[in-house]
Each structure stands twice: as structure tokens, then as C-alpha cells.
Amino acid sequence: MAARPLHLGWFMNFTPGEWDSPMAAGGSPWDGRFYVDMAQALERACFDYIMIEDTLMVSEAYGGNSEVYLKHATMAPKHDPAPLAAIIAAATSKIGVVATMSTTFYPPFLLARLASTLDSIAEGRFGWNIVTSGEDGSAQNFGMDKLTEHDLRYDIADEYVDLVCQLWDSWEPDAVIRDRETNTYADFKKVHAIHFAGKYFKSRGPLNTVRSPQGRPTFVQAGGSPKGRQFASKYADSIIAVANGIEGMKSYRDDVRARAAAQGRNPDDIKVLFVVSPILGTTEQEAYARKKAGEEDPNFIEQSLASISSVTDIDFSQFDLDAPLPELETNGERGSLDKFAQWGSGKTLRQLVLDAGGTSNSVDLVGTPDQVAEKIGETMAAVGGDGFLITRPHTTFVSNEYIGDICEGLVPALQRRGLTRTQYTKSTLRETLREF
Numbered sequence: 001m002a003a004r005p006l007h008l009g010w011f012m013n014f015t016p017g018e019w020d021s022p023m024a025a026g027g028s029p030w031d032g033r034f035y036v037d038m039a040q041a042l043e044r045a046c047f048d049y050i051m052i053e054d055t056l057m058v059s060e061a062y063g064g065n066s067e068v069y070l071k072h073a074t075m076a077p078k079h080d081p082a083p084l085a086a087i088i089a090a091a092t093s094k095i096g097v098v099a100t101m102s103t104t105f106y107p108p109f110l111l112a113r114l115a116s117t118l119d120s121i122a123e124g125r126f127g128w129n130i131v132t133s134g135e136d137g138s139a140q141n142f143g144m145d146k147l148t149e150h151d152l153r154y155d156i157a158d159e160y161v162d163l164v165c166q167l168w169d170s171w172e173p174d175a176v177i178r179d180r181e182t183n184t185y186a187d188f189k190k191v192h193a194i195h196f197a198g199k200y201f202k203s204r205g206p207l208n209t210v211r212s213p214q215g216r217p218t219f220v221q222a223g224g225s226p227k228g229r230q231f232a233s234k235y236a237d238s239i240i241a242v243a244n245g246i247e248g249m250k251s252y253r254d255d256v257r258a259r260a261a262a263q264g265r266n267p268d269d270i271k272v273l274f275v276v277s278p279i280l281g282t283t284e285q286e287a288y289a290r291k292k293a294g295e296e297d298p299n300f301i302e303q304s305l306a307s308i309s310s311v312t313d314i315d316f317s318q319f320d321l322d323a324p325l326p327e328l329e330t331n332g333e334r335g336s337l338d339k340f341a342q343w344g345s346g347k348t349l350r351q352l353v354l355d356a357g358g359t360s361n362s363v364d365l366v367g368t369p370d371q372v373a374e375k376i377g378e379t380m381a382a383v384g385g386d387g388f389l390i391t392r393p394h395t396t397f398v399s400n401e402y403i404g405d406i407c408e409g410l411v412p413a414l415q416r417r418g419l420t421r422t423q424y425t426k427s428t429l430r431e432t433l434r435e436f
């Protein structure tokens, strides 16, 4: 048994799902049931949480129009994550359910109420993936010409989180008394206005809903830039990250843990999960053949470039695939650009796309379930912790086959090695993350 098991999360997109493979029936219906089934499979495999990503636009970053995005259903169309989080929560009882919501676009009071409601529905298993958003296209859907400057977005988010935390605390834990003698549901002396007046936001409070089981949702964050890492290490219960190889993961984790300690937090209260996309086969040859088939898919390069274009607002269709990238800057996701570009490596754009594997893979995991489980154990031992955020490989949609590979092939192989949990022992997501 390893000293400390790993935590597992799953990164999912609420998209149409697999629709064009020979085994697909045209895409999962938009009723979300495919993802409910998926969450139940992840719960049987004892994942800590399922994380639903979100952005708020149909991108035109690649090639100057939406053709590639809509043709391949890349990043759009997608549904709102919050209702899906609610139905997943209602159909599960142990797994954490995390939804992405942006501090740049949600009014804080509405976000605080929505997240609190979801935490009540999930009986303490809801998490908020705190993002600041990275695309001008989203800003233009909300009446702005372009996004606020990158670091300023984090300053605003900092005040935003302070405000929503005050709203969540506006109900004391024992405010609901349900006293039949005095015919009183809630004690008004224990529900407080907050009179928040900051630099960017004002809100009177109190929240008009009860305190949720966790008090505040579990916080997930993915800051990659120095400013983003500072923000993440101040608030997050779990940081989700991309990095290049063991060295990259180790230095990222060491950095955010040091930042957390410097801000008076116990670094062990933050679980850093790195994005990976294992590719499995019943034999090693079969796994590598699958990897190769994904890379040789005629759409692979275009879809990969469209994805990185979307999150950075840089049009990657303009660059030569067989030359190194020029120096680039973004007001969007800086950490994601740095991870993709591997500055100074001299690699061609084509090689960068292959390295990323279509998903920002942090380390290559290809082989039989036992081989990959072994490599996961070695990797985590070298990095120091804390676990992985799994997502589908290449640019394909998640499929039942892939969910089965992970939940019925890889996870049992990890469990046999004592590397992941075999049961849940806690009831809230924050407690589950802090169990080890």
C-alpha cells in the first residue's frame, strides 16, 4: 500500500459527445443523461470529482470565423454546466460535482446563490471552478468590447471571492431553528446584511437562501501565470493544472504550495491534479496503435490548433506547421499558452501539437492498464502528489468505451497497487479531498 493514495478528477465538456465514430448513434442527446451515467461510472470508480468546464462564446479565433469550431463541435455547441451539475448531484451520492463559472460575467450575488443551492442539492459535494475567462468573444456577449486586462481580472476576482464568501457567511450555521413553539423558521438575528462596498462590487446581502452543507462550495482553480497561481494558492481546495513532464509538474506543485504557505495556508489543504489522457489497450501494441490512429486523424491538427487558438485568442492557422513558433503573448490563458508553446525548445508547431496530445497532456500514459498504473505511481512519487485530472485523449469526444477503459481497466489496476481509494469515507467534497 502506498503511503498516500492519489486523488482522481475528471475534466468534462458538456458537448454533444461522440457522434461520428462507427459505434456512435449521432451524439448523446442534449438531456445530459449520458453525463449522468458517466458520473455514476466515475463514482463506482471512487473519483473525487467530475469537473464540468465552460466558456461563454462560439469562438472565431482560429481562421477568423466559427467554421472549424462548429464543424467539429469543438468548444461549441455546449450546454450550461449548472443544470447538469444539479442532475448529476441528484443521481449520485458520493462523488464531488464541480461546475465552472466565471467571475468576469456572473453577478456575484447570483453566483453565490446558485452555488449555494447546488451545494444543498449535492448535500455538500458541490465545487466551483473559479475562472476569470480568457476570450474577447465572451466579453462581447456581455456588452464589453474586449476582456479586462489579464492581471486586473485576477484583482477583480479576488474582491469577487471575498464578496461571495461574505454572502455565504451571511447566514450563521444555526440560523435555521424550525421552532414550532414560537412558529419561527429562521432567526433573523442570525442572518446578516453584509453591506459590501469594494472597489469593483457592491452588495447589501444577506443571501436569500440558507447556508449550504459545506458553508461555501469547494473551490477549484487553474491559474497558470504567476498572478493566477497566487490567486489559486490563496483560495483553492484543488488546483487543476497542465505542465510538461515530471519536472514541470514538480516545479508547478512546489511553487503553488510555497505560495500557499506564504499566505498562511496549510499546503496539504490544496490538492493539485494534473491533466492527463491515458491511452489504454489490452496490449502495449494496441495502446500505441490507438495513439497513432488518433494522431493520424485528418482533423487532429486542425482541431488541436482551434482549441489552443480559442483559449489564447491567437489565430494559430497563420503559422507554418513545420517551423518553430514566433514569440507570442496573450491576454487570455497565459499558463495554457506557455505549456503548449514550450518556449525555447525549438520544436516545430506540428511537434508541439503532438506533444500536447490534443488535451494538454502533462505526461504520456500509454499502455496496458497495469503498465499505465505503474507509471502513474512512479510519476506521482517523483512529483510528490497529489493526483490527476483525466480527460479524453486527442480531440475526440468522450465515449462509453473510453469511460470503460478508465473506470474498469485503469482504476482497478491503480486500486490493486493501493494507489487510489476503493471507497468513500467522507460526505462532503472538501472532506473527501482532505481525507489523505
Ligand SMILES: Cc1cc2nc3c(=O)[nH]c(=O)nc-3n(C[C@H](O)[C@H](O)[C@H](O)COP(=O)(O)O)c2cc1C
Pocket: 011, 052, 053, 054, 055, 100, 129, 130, 131, 132, 133, 134, 222, 223, 224, 225, 226, 227, 228, 229, 240, 241, 242, 275, 332, 333, 334, 335, 336, 389
Ligand atoms: C484543467 C484546466 C481546466 C480549465 N477549465 C477552464 C474552463 O472551464 N473555463 C475557462 O474559462 N477557463 C478554464 N481554464 C483556464 C484557467 O481558468 C486559466 O485561465 C488558465 O489555466 C491560465 O491561467 P492564467 O490565466 O493564470 O495564465 C482551465 C485550465 C485548466 C488547466
